[in-house]
Amino acid sequence: MNNKIIRTKLKVVNNEQINSSHFRLYLTMPDDCPPITPGQFAEIYVPPTLNSFLRIPLSIHFISDKKNEIQFLIQLKGEGTKYLKTLKKNDFVDIIMPLGKGFSIPRQRKLALIAGGCGVAPLLFLSDKLYEHGNELEIYLGFRNHNQVMLINEFKKYGKLVIATDDGSMGEKGVITQVFERHLDDFDFIYACGPTSMLQSLMYLSEKYNIKCEISLETLMACGLGACLCCAVPTKKGNMRACVDGPVFDTKDLIELNE
Amino acid sequence: MSTKIDIGKLTLKNPVLTASGTFGYGQEFESFIDPSLLGGIIMKGTTWEPREGNPAPRMAETSAGMLNAVGLQNKGVHHFIDKILPAITKYDTKIIVNVAGNDVADYVKTASLLNDIERVDAIELNVSCPNVKKGGIQFGTNENLLKELLSAVRHVYYKTLIVKLSPNVTKIEDFAKISESEGADAITVANTFLGMAIDINTYKPKLSNITGGLSGPAIKPIIMRMVYQCYQVVKIPIIASGGIMHWQDAIEYFLAGATAIQVGTANFINPSASIEILQGINDYLDNNNIESIKNIIGKVKI
Numbered sequence: 001m002n003n004k005i006i007r008t009k010l011k012v013v014n015n016e017q018i019n020s021s022h023f024r025l026y027l028t029m030p031d032d033c034p035p036i037t038p039g040q041f042a043e044i045y046v047p048p049t050l051n052s053f054l055r056i057p058l059s060i061h062f063i064s065d066k067k068n069e070i071q072f073l074i075q076l077k078g079e080g081t082k083y084l085k086t087l088k089k090n091d092f093v094d095i096i097m098p099l100g101k102g103f104s105i106p107r108q109r110k111l112a113l114i115a116g117g118c119g120v121a122p123l124l125f126l127s128d129k130l131y132e133h134g135n136e137l138e139i140y141l142g143f144r145n146h147n148q149v150m151l152i153n154e155f156k157k158y159g160k161l162v163i164a165t166d167d168g169s170m171g172e173k174g175v176i177t178q179v180f181e182r183h184l185d186d187f188d189f190i191y192a193c194g195p196t197s198m199l200q201s202l203m204y205l206s207e208k209y210n211i212k213c214e215i216s217l218e219t220l221m222a223c224g225l226g227a228c229l230c231c232a233v234p235t236k237k238g239n240m241r242a243c244v245d246g247p248v249f250d251t252k253d254l255i256e257l258n259e
Numbered sequence: 260m261s262t263k264i265d266i267g268k269l270t271l272k273n274p275v276l277t278a279s280g281t282f283g284y285g286q287e288f289e290s291f292i293d294p295s296l297l298g299g300i301i302m303k304g305t306t307w308e309p310r311e312g313n314p315a316p317r318m319a320e321t322s323a324g325m326l327n328a329v330g331l332q333n334k335g336v337h338h339f340i341d342k343i344l345p346a347i348t349k350y351d352t353k354i355i356v357n358v359a360g361n362d363v364a365d366y367v368k369t370a371s372l373l374n375d376i377e378r379v380d381a382i383e384l385n386v387s388c389p390n391v392k393k394g395g396i397q398f399g400t401n402e403n404l405l406k407e408l409l410s411a412v413r414h415v416y417y418k419t420l421i422v423k424l425s426p427n428v429t430k431i432e433d434f435a436k437i438s439e440s441e442g443a444d445a446i447t448v449a450n451t452f453l454g455m456a457i458d459i460n461t462y463k464p465k466l467s468n469i470t471g472g473l474s475g476p477a478i479k480p481i482i483m484r485m486v487y488q489c490y491q492v493v494k495i496p497i498i499a500s501g502g503i504m505h506w507q508d509a510i511e512y513f514l515a516g517a518t519a520i521q522v523g524t525a526n527f528i529n530p531s532a533s534i535e536i537l538q539g540i541n542d543y544l545d546n547n548n549i550e551s552i553k554n555i556i557g558k559v560k561i
């Protein structure tokens with residue numbers, strides 16, 4: 001493997017509730033951390049429960065070099081994420097990272113970032129890096145309703161921010177891909193993460209308007225290391241492994257997405 | 260203190276192997292361990308023709324284990340020999356190829372090709388994959404088919420031949436005996452158990468293939484019983500595979516009759532599991548003044 005991967009124990013700095021179903025976990029950065037690209041992920045150990053058994057894959061949400069911190073944005077799903085919610089300051093987590101292939105980082109382009117729900121997770125770190133490289137960003141975030149809207153302050157410093165909710169209770173009304181199409185401009189690149197249906201619509205849009213589009217897929221994974229082939233993603237070049245060939249893929253390489 | 264063991268014509272420096280399909284080709288774990296420290300590494304199920312495997316979802320977590328329905332995705336034996344093998348010959352360990360096929364002819368072609376590849380030390384015949392329509396479990400669950408397959412493969416393959424049995428049978432001892440009488444050098448007990456899981460919100464099976472193979476600690480007591488039963492009826496070495504997470508599990512299998520063990524699903528949670536298990540075995544032998552691992556094989560007191 002070319003990418004250097006480490007397994008280490010990291011100390012919890014903070015565990016912050018964001019809304020009823022999301023929280024943010026702050027860990028100290030390891031000293032020997034290899035370079036991390038936005039879109040890469042980590043596998044975090046959780047003790048086995050009655051229904052879960054494997055590590056939990058989580059996108060790297062943000063890295064603060066100043067504070068020497070790495071952050072994860074986590075949606076409560078089942079027992080594993082419930083355990084992560086109980087972690088307190090000074091607890092330790094067993095983590096393997098950085099894994100997978102991240103987003104490409106161009107310079108001085110006009111870019112659109114689109115996320116639905118917890119899909120915002122990898123896009124904050126991505127916005128930070130894209131901004132640093134002199135790109136012009138427009139960020140489109142879609143949520144179910146105003147209670148689910150999050151991270152407005154974090155994102156707005158990187159460029160134009162458009163919020164949409166399915167019920168119109170905040171921002172523009174409608175699904176984020178439709179809202180995005182209304183604003184569509186001469187973008188060089190689209191980046192996205194979110195529910196499969198949203199990513200599928202973006203695949204059509206990127207083809208229709210001929211804009212290069214990279215999406216991050218949350219395929220079920222067992223090893224996260226390229227060894228088990230549980231995470232197969234059908235592509236035009238045959239099955240690829242989401243954990244090492246992805247999780248970020250160029251939509252022009254993909255076939256239909258699986259629900 | 261010695262951890263050396265013999266499997267057919269091979270002497271392994273220690274009894275810790277990695278299970279097919281759970282350790283890639285070794286390279287995937289180089290950030291965590293040195294594969295050269297292991298007794299051997301077993302490659303992903305390899306077929307004559309490339310296979311794409313099953314659609315997603317291919318895995319589901321369960322209590323103390325997981326279901327998988329990967330379905331023998333691999334790029335075929337020629338790709339293995341030309342593209343993968345050269346990159347891993349540097350490992351100072353035994354390289355064992357897990358071989359599967361659609362029919363007897365397929366197994367025979369692959370086995371006879373691998374017979375001439377010097378760096379491949381042994382093959383493990385996969386007659387037990389629960390996730391493919393053709394060429395898997397039917398050979399491992401039908402005594403006549405198993406006989407026919409083994410005698411054909413034995414004719415073309417002269418190196419160490421291991422048969423990986425299916426646990427999805429009523430009397431695994433019968434399949435162990437057939438393997439021995441048809442000339443196998445060792446048996447692996449066993450592959451995964453056929454299982455199923457359903458999503459209660461969507462009413463859909465959690466795996467695209469509907470059913471899948473159950474692995475992990477959930478299966479350990481059943482495989483333990485099978486290793487014990489096989490040890491009563493065959494003289495060829497038994498390689499245990501099923502839910503080995505810690506060195507204690509390995510010792511338990513040696514006592515039941517295993518000569519070697521495979522670390523499988525454990526690699527996913529702890530990528531250094533195989534080496535930690537090896538270290539644990541060494542310490543156990545040292546602490547108990549046991550001169551050779553061979554001294555505890557099958558020594559359960561009944």
Ligand SMILES: Cc1cc2nc3c(=O)[nH]c(=O)nc-3n(C[C@H](O)[C@H](O)[C@H](O)COP(=O)(O)OP(=O)(O)OC[C@H]3O[C@@H](n4cnc5c(N)ncnc54)[C@H](O)[C@@H]3O)c2cc1C
Nearest residue numbers: 052057058059073074075077078079080081121218219247
């Ligand atoms: C590369 C990658 C990056 C990810 N990044 C993040 C992230 O930044 N933040 C975050 O909150 N989550 C992320 N996920 C999803 C996260 O891994 C799962 O939500 C988590 O494993 C659920 O664990 P659990 O034990 O709480 O729930 P489980 O009990 O395992 O599952 C609860 C329910 O969620 C479903 N589920 C489990 N895993 C997934 C998945 N990967 N995709 C869709 N549904 C799933 C299950 O089928 C089940 O219905 C990511 C997944 C991948 C593969």
Ligand SMILES: Cc1cc2nc3c(=O)[nH]c(=O)nc-3n(C[C@H](O)[C@H](O)[C@H](O)COP(=O)(O)O)c2cc1C
Nearest residue numbers: 278279280304327385474475500501502503523524
């Ligand atoms: C994801 C996955 C893929 C597997 N692929 C193969 C395979 O290609 N050939 C094979 O003989 N066994 C395969 N197995 C079975 C394992 O080699 C092993 O026998 C089984 O998982 C039981 O051991 P464990 O409980 O330690 O995992 C696979 C298992 C898993 C979990």
Ligand code: FES
Nearest residue numbers: 224226228229243
């Ligand atoms: S999760 Fe194991 S190969 Fe991708």
